[in-house]
Amino acid sequence: MKITNTGKQKDCLLITVEGRMDAVTTPEFEQTLGGWIDEGEIRFIVDFAGLDYISSAGLRGILTSVKRLKAMGGRIVLTALRGTVKEVFEISGFSTIIPIYESVEAALQEM
Amino acid sequence: MLKNRGIAFKLVLFILFSEIAIFTFIFGYNYLVSRRIIEKNIEQNARNLVMATVNRIDSALRAVEKIPKNLLYILEDLPLTGVEVKDLLRTVVENNPDIYGAAIALEPYAYSKDKLCFAPYYCRSGGKLKFTYLDCDSYTWDWYRIPKEVNHAVWSEPYYDEGAGNRMMSTFSVPFYKSVKGKKRFMGVITADISLTWLKKIVSSIKIAQTGYGFLISKNGRFVTHPQTNLIMNETVFSVAKATNNINLQKIGREMTEGKSGFAPFTSMRTGKKCWIGYAPLSTSNWSLGILFPQDELMSDITDLNHAVWALSVGGFLILMVVIIIIAGSITRPLRALSKATEGIATGDLDVELPQIRSQDEVGVLAESFKQMEDSLKQYIKDLTETTAAKERIESELYVARDIQMGMLPTVPPPFPDIALFDIYATLEPAREVGGDLYNFFFMDDDHLCFAVGDVAGKGVPAALFMTVTQTLIKTKGIKGLSPGEILESVNKDLSLENPSFMFVTLFVGILHIRTGALQFSSGGHNPPYIIRADGKIEAMELTGGIPLGIVEDFSYQSKMTGLKKDDTIFLYTDGVTEAMNEKHELFSSARLEEDLLGLKDKPVEQMAGGIMESIEAFSRGTPQTDDITILLLRFYGEAG
Numbered sequence: 139m140k141i142t143n144t145g146k147q148k149d150c151l152l153i154t155v156e157g158r159m160d161a162v163t164t165p166e167f168e169q170t171l172g173g174w175i176d177e178g179e180i181r182f183i184v185d186f187a188g189l190d191y192i193s194s195a196g197l198r199g200i201l202t203s204v205k206r207l208k209a210m211g212g213r214i215v216l217t218a219l220r221g222t223v224k225e226v227f228e229i230s231g232f233s234t235i236i237p238i239y240e241s242v243e244a245a246l247q248e249m
Numbered sequence: 250m251l252k253n254r255g256i257a258f259k260l261v262l263f264i265l266f267s268e269i270a271i272f273t274f275i276f277g278y279n280y281l282v283s284r285r286i287i288e289k290n291i292e293q294n295a296r297n298l299v300m301a302t303v304n305r306i307d308s309a310l311r312a313v314e315k316i317p318k319n320l321l322y323i324l325e326d327l328p329l330t331g332v333e334v335k336d337l338l339r340t341v342v343e344n345n346p347d348i349y350g351a352a353i354a355l356e357p358y359a360y361s362k363d364k365l366c367f368a369p370y371y372c373r374s375g376g377k378l379k380f381t382y383l384d385c386d387s388y389t390w391d392w393y394r395i396p397k398e399v400n401h402a403v404w405s406e407p408y409y410d411e412g413a414g415n416r417m418m419s420t421f422s423v424p425f426y427k428s429v430k431g432k433k434r435f436m437g438v439i440t441a442d443i444s445l446t447w448l449k450k451i452v453s454s455i456k457i458a459q460t461g462y463g464f465l466i467s468k469n470g471r472f473v474t475h476p477q478t479n480l481i482m483n484e485t486v487f488s489v490a491k492a493t494n495n496i497n498l499q500k501i502g503r504e505m506t507e508g509k510s511g512f513a514p515f516t517s518m519r520t521g522k523k524c525w526i527g528y529a530p531l532s533t534s535n536w537s538l539g540i541l542f543p544q545d546e547l548m549s550d551i552t553d554l555n556h557a558v559w560a561l562s563v564g565g566f567l568i569l570m571v572v573i574i575i576i577a578g579s580i581t582r583p584l585r586a587l588s589k590a591t592e593g594i595a596t597g598d599l600d601v602e603l604p605q606i607r608s609q610d611e612v613g614v615l616a617e618s619f620k621q622m623e624d625s626l627k628q629y630i631k632d633l634t635e636t637t638a639a640k641e642r643i644e645s646e647l648y649v650a651r652d653i654q655m656g657m658l659p660t661v662p663p664p665f666p667d668i669a670l671f672d673i674y675a676t677l678e679p680a681r682e683v684g685g686d687l688y689n690f691f692f693m694d695d696d697h698l699c700f701a702v703g704d705v706a707g708k709g710v711p712a713a714l715f716m717t718v719t720q721t722l723i724k725t726k727g728i729k730g731l732s733p734g735e736i737l738e739s740v741n742k743d744l745s746l747e748n749p750s751f752m753f754v755t756l757f758v759g760i761l762h763i764r765t766g767a768l769q770f771s772s773g774g775h776n777p778p779y780i781i782r783a784d785g786k787i788e789a790m791e792l793t794g795g796i797p798l799g800i801v802e803d804f805s806y807q808s809k810m811t812g813l814k815k816d817d818t819i820f821l822y823t824d825g826v827t828e829a830m831n832e833k834h835e836l837f838s839s840a841r842l843e844e845d846l847l848g849l850k851d852k853p854v855e856q857m858a859g860g861i862m863e864s865i866e867a868f869s870r871g872t873p874q875t876d877d878i879t880i881l882l883l884r885f886y887g888e889a890g
Contacts, residue, residue: 160875161707161875161876193824193828194704194705194824195706195707198707198752201753201800205751228792229774229776229792230774230775230797231773231794231795231796231797232774232796234794234796235796235801
């Protein structure tokens, strides 16, 4: 898994996540994101265009971040889900509790 | 063989070998060069000595030659009377101690018409002068004949004079002439005798080392003087050479009699030692002087030097050997002690006392390192023992936990043997000792079978704890008359109440009417189960829009309806099945699962479940299982079956 900070727009931190999010890599995602939150960032747009696979541990990692940010008055949105990742979000019903957009641009318009 | 020896041995061996090689080279070089220099000097000295000796003998002989020559002038100019001649001879012999005797021999009848032979002769005998007239036979001797024939003064070959002196001598004869009517007429010879003993004294006065000597040979090669008295007069160089078959001597003899000078190696016939021989002709007589130089005596200086160098080398070598042995020993002694001590460590005894090494060199550092290693090892083993004990404790607790967790699952195979309306089979394979997957089935009443499969996010102990709560809640909330959606809502509410670590569980709940096949179901974010129809079709069940349980407290879960016909099978699973991985990180996938399900659809449910598990195992080929795997199969037969 590779997490990249691609810059800040409209007070939102843009992040891309590539590779696999499973029980092994998700703690890294939580730590990296936690680091940014500690630096004061509370609004995130996460681009999943490069994400190949997500397990239930990955879902939990995202859920943890969502709940944490919600308590701080911030939010996290996901964009550009594809393939099995998109399927997992649909099957698990996560797509109904986490905002998901087609693209980063679409997300930015809503923020 | 050598590599098994100790460092000290090798050190001593290699250094001393090098040392021997260096000493030998230096010694050899020194020996050769100094020998060449000394040989050159010896040759030069020898030549000088030969020349000096030749000159000395020559001057002695020249002094002798002067006597008859001076006499000649007197005799040629004066008319001679017998008395005058006799007195003259006496004076001459008396005044010249070097000569043994002197004679004046006149041609027959040259003295007077009536006297055939006139040859007065004075010689020494017993410290006195003795006078004789030599008889007429004397005129046939070489000393008279040869100068008469060759018309000049000559030295005779050495001869033994019986009549006059009874001794070995050589004679210098000067012919003299008188002019008679303008014609030169041979008148006779004037002679001076030298005793060979006198000559020998001169020659033997030359001291050449200890056993070196000089000798004279005549024109014919006859020995004139030689330390071996028996050779004198009796032998020639050539007769000796012939007798001993010595070609070298013959060659040297020829050169000497031809009047040449030279310097050549030679083996002494007396001692058999190596010598050099130097030779040069006398300028007075036609004799040749030879001098024998014994090599070993002349070379004794360099031999002594070499002995001294040898002795110093051997002494130095021995000192060096002792020093190296001491140094090597002092280096390897602590190493040996250390090595012996570490043997103990190697066998596992970490309480071995390491030797105290005070030096701060490499060995000292090594010993210190060993000590630290020993301490670290002790500490490490202590830690390891503690950790292992703790780990074993946890592991044993985990196995107990696993038993408890497995005990919470309904018993398979067929828990309801008296009911022939359906078959149910389930299996659960945790990735670790305990896991977060669950399955459940129970009768809500006589007709309704409730069944469920769930998957807690994550693995291990946290997931297992959440699973046990969920499992318990399903059983307690599955009250008669409730729909699957209502059960999910109820469970979700309880799970969401106290969930600080945001755990969640995906859960599928179905309720089957075991007589009619009517199926009510609801999914909380779980993978949709498959229905494998009796006619060979496979379909994924619809989604009901539910989210995993434990996230949103008041979420409303919807139920849906479908129906099973005879021999239809419903297959519930967790994502551990489709997401099982092989070594290439490929997933087992739902496509492969569907294919396997169709292939196995005619088998009993237990064999079907086994077939799927085998297929997963064959696919992953030993790649460690990363997620819990759960399968639940339910086949409907209905009233008619």
